Amino acid sequence: MKADLIVANAFILTMEGKGVGMIENGAVAIRGDTIIDVGSSDEIVKAYKTDRLIDATGKLVMPGLIDAHIHTGLSLFRGAAQDMSHWMQKGLWPFKKNTKEDEMVKGSMLNIIEGIKAGTTTFCDFDHGMNKIVANYKRVGARARVAQTVNEMPDNVSSVPVGELYPLDPSIGEWKLQENIQLIEEWHEKENGRITCMLGPQGPDMLSVELLLQIKALSEKYDTRIHMHVAQGDREINQMVKRYNKRSVAFLDELGYLSRRLIAVHLTEATREETHLVAKRGSSMIYCAGSIGIIDGLVPPVMDFLEAGGYAALGSDQAPGNNCNNMFNEMKFAAILNKVKYSDPKVFPAWKALRMATIESAKAIGLEHQIGSITKGKKADLILLNLLEPNLSPIITDPIRNIVPNLVYAAKGSEVETVIIDGQFIMENRQMQRVDEKQVVLEAQQAANQIARRAREDIEHAQSDILHMMKNGYL
Structure with a gap:
């Protein structure tokens, strides 16, 4: 039989079964865009x-990492919103x-390259201007699951005093929704299926009931998922209680939003009972450990969500507050912060953590049939890491293996040497190919220099x- 590419003599993490699916001295065979054997x-060589x-x-071969929640269009504001209260407004x-x-x-392209160089092969990108941003994924060759941000908030919302209700403008919401529909109709399942689209209401506090219900109906029409911030902060809960006299989760449940179509991002302010309800309704959760740790000083209830049987994934969120979009960083943060939260090293x-950046993430975003594990018949999205770097050495395989703990607690992302997406070399020997x-x-x-000059007065006004x-x- 014929293969286009064989990667052999590697440690392989297939992510099959209930753990990492380790194969020592393993090989992967690829034909076209598909894994044909492992x-x-x-x-395999025979x-x-x-x-x-x-x-x-x-070297180590493993599935490409999945960043289940990222705003690549915000990368030019890296480092502009941490160490502060009211990070979004100020x-x-x-x-x-x-x-x-x-x-x-x-x-956005800067952010995408950053992610790829740290092993991310799939980006769940959620931003304004996605009809233009999406072309970056075509150009670079990455896999993307994208949504246009939809809200009804005017551009001058930053002038609204903290705590007051946002003004909602239906005409703005309708325009942004049409942008999301255009994105779906022009890009869904394009580029050999690498690019897929979702609907992206920004949060229940930023849209009217009418627009939320319209989006729900469209998700059924297009048979796609809804990517939305839910209970993402006390700011949101304050808005919801003032506007509807309900918290976010109860409000969304009444609208029929809590279903397998919903990808609920953060759940930072959700109670244990609310978190269990989201999981039991079949919605998935995205946990952005670094972002929420830095901008809110909190650990979202991901352990409660998993306890209730839900599918959870990791995401890096946005560069203004999190500063880096590196899934190795997110795995480490996720593990350490929860150990501290529960005062339990186990x-x-x-x-x-590794599963939540690969196969569990694929389940959470609805792509487990294509990606997330090194499995015969799945897409050839793989990364190769050098285990002989000082921070990942020595390699111990007997009587215990230390490779996975070192990946999560010691890897920086720079150990990723090669990135293959859809069977194509997107990065080789640390060099971007396209x-x-x-x-x-x-x-x-x-571009950042120009934005900073224009924003000076607004930054001073925001204090x-x-x-x-x-x-x-x-x-």
Whole structure:
């Protein structure tokens, strides 16, 4: 039999079964965009002829990582909204208000490259201007599950005093919804199926009941999922109680939103009972450990969600508050923060964190039939890591294995040498294959400089904590 590519003599984490599915001295055979076999190196090399054989001695092969919640269009505001209260109003919105769509697109490409270089092969991107941003995924060759952000909030919402109700404008919501519909009709299942689309209501506090119900009906019409922030902070709960006299989860349950179609992001402020209800209704949860830890100082109830039998995934969220979009960082944060929360070192073991960035994530976003594990018949989305880097050495395989704990607690992402998506080399030997990385960084810097100049007055009006720290000589 013939294979286009065989990667052999590697440690392989298939992610099959209930753990990581380790194969020592294993091989993967790929034809076109598909994994056609996986097993021991001796068996695979003997069974297949190939155009290219990669000797992966001292390396690890595993499924590409899945970032289940990211806003790539916000990457130009990296580091602008941490170490402060009201991070969105004071940190993010002054920059967002002064950003042009072409600048968002440039920043998005920067973020995508960052993710790929740290092993991310699938991005659940959720942002404004997605009809333009999505072309970056076509260009770079990554897998994307995208949604246009839909809300009814005017651009000057940053001027609304903290705690007051947001003004909602139905005309804005209708325009943004039409953008989301256009995204679905033009891009869903395009690029050999690498690009798929969802609906993206920003949060229950940012849309009217009428628009939420319209989106729910459209999710059934297009048979797609709804990617939405739910109970993401006390700001949202405050808005919901003032507007509807209900908390977010109860409100959404009454609207019939809690179903397998809903991907509920954060659940930061959800009670144990609310969290269990979301899980039992069949919705999935995205846990962004680094982001929520930095911008809120909280650990969302992911353990309660898993206890109730729900599907949960990890996401990196946004660069303004989280600063990096690196799934190895998220795995480490997720494990450590929950150990601290529960005062128990056995909570959230490394293998669980790794599954929540691969196969469990694929289940949560509805793509487990294609990605998330190294399985015969699935898409060839793989990453190769060098285990001989000092921080991942030594390799111990007997009487215990230390590879998975070291991946979660010691890897930085720079150990990823090669990224294969849909059977194509997207990065090889740390070099991006389809885009000029240096040019992308340069263009992003130029765009960020322009935004910062335009945003100066709004940043001062918002009384940014970072600005105060600078003026007081701390930054």
